[in-house]
Amino acid sequence: MPQFPYRDAALRKGVSVAGKRQLGLFGENVKRLKTESVEDGALIKALNSSTACVSWSDDDRQWVRKRVLHTQRPALLAEILGWLLSVELDVPVPDGAVTGEGEDLSWLSEVLPYAQHWMPARYKYVQNLDDLGRMLALDAIIFNPDRHERNILVTTSSSDLELRVWSIDLGESLLGQPRRLAAAGLTLPELEVVPEQLPLPLIRDGATAAAGAAELITKSLLKSFVDEACHIVGERRSEELLGALWHRTRHAQRLVAEYLRKLETAQ
CATH class of the missing domain: 3.30.200 (Phosphorylase Kinase; domain 1)
Structure with a gap:
């Protein structure tokens, strides 16, 4: 449905x-x-x-x-x-x-028309598995503990055998809590809930590519993102948030590699 x-x-x-x-x-x-x-x-x-x-x-x-x-x-x-x-x-x-x-x-x-949640049995029909890897890489970087099956949406294109995945719901990540993100350092979230049957060998390249891209983000661009988001919600600790996020993006490849190992162990 x-x-x-x-x-x-x-x-x-x-x-x-x-x-x-x-x-x-x-x-x-x-x-x-x-x-x-x-x-x-x-x-x-x-x-x-x-x-x-x-x-x-x-x-x-x-x-x-x-x-x-x-x-x-x-x-x-x-x-x-x-x-x-x-x-x-x-x-x-x-x-x-x-x-x-x-x-x-x-x-x-x-709203994504006719979106469903992650369906483990149908992962072989997903056309953008690299993007699923990118999604999980971002989770590692921003300390998002909330990547369960309902936060991965799946849509169809012209055929039920051609699926695409989408990321939603990042509100539980530590991006919204500058002090906690700073205190987290280079740690990763606990995996309390893991989507079933993630095809980790098939998404590793996408995750690695996203980690590499994160390390290439300039501080000026990252600052513009942080400043804009903080301005919208009235958050005053933009410098603390920028510092914590900048530190994590500089070590994105390490964080993502460790996160993928945690996912392998959890599955």
């Missing part, structure tokens, strides 16, 4: 691929939608107990909306900064945007 109900117009239009965007050094990489242009629909109850809803923007696009009132500012900061890093590292993510102010400030993640 699809994850959410979809309107015909949204299905005809398709969904934007965030990974095709070019990010700049001077902020404003995250789209801002006017509050009056976004209309809320039904509530969604997530596994992590945060409340989201389905919303539509006036250009007939459908979004999953997470308000700061329900998810808190650290989670929104993690979603925004995680999205920027995903785009930079070619991790497939739905298009993202922000809307609202104050307690109505919200992260918007575009």
Whole structure:
């Protein structure tokens, strides 16, 4: 069954691929939608107990909306900064945007039509397994402990035998908690829940490529991402966050290699 109900117009239009965007050094990489242009629909109850809803923007696009009132500012900061890093590292993510102010400030993640969750028995039909590796590499770098099967979406193209994976839900990563990310140093999250039957030998190249790309990110570009995300949510510890994240990206290949070994042991 699809994850959410979809309107015909949204299905005809398709969904934007965030990974095709070019990010700049001077902020404003995250789209801002006017509050009056976004209309809320039904509530969604997530596994992590945060409340989201389905919303539509006036250009007939459908979004999953997470308000700061329900998810808190650290989670929104993690979603925004995680999205920027995903785009930079070619991790497939739905298009993202922000809307609202104050307690109505919200992260918007575009709905993927007829998306399902990770299906271990069908991994052989996934066309972008390298991207699954990139997804897990990012988890290692940003200390994301929340990569379970429901946070890997799978969509079909013209055939049920041609699948693509997508990353969602980075709100539990330490990107939203500068002090904890700094304290984590070069440690990795505990693997409390691991998606079943990850084809680790087939995704290693993608993970390694993402780690190499992370080590090549310039400090000025990383600072622009951190500053933009912190400005949106009103986080003042941008320098502490930048320092911690910069340290981890400089050692991304080490972190990712250790993370893959942990995944192998867990499976």
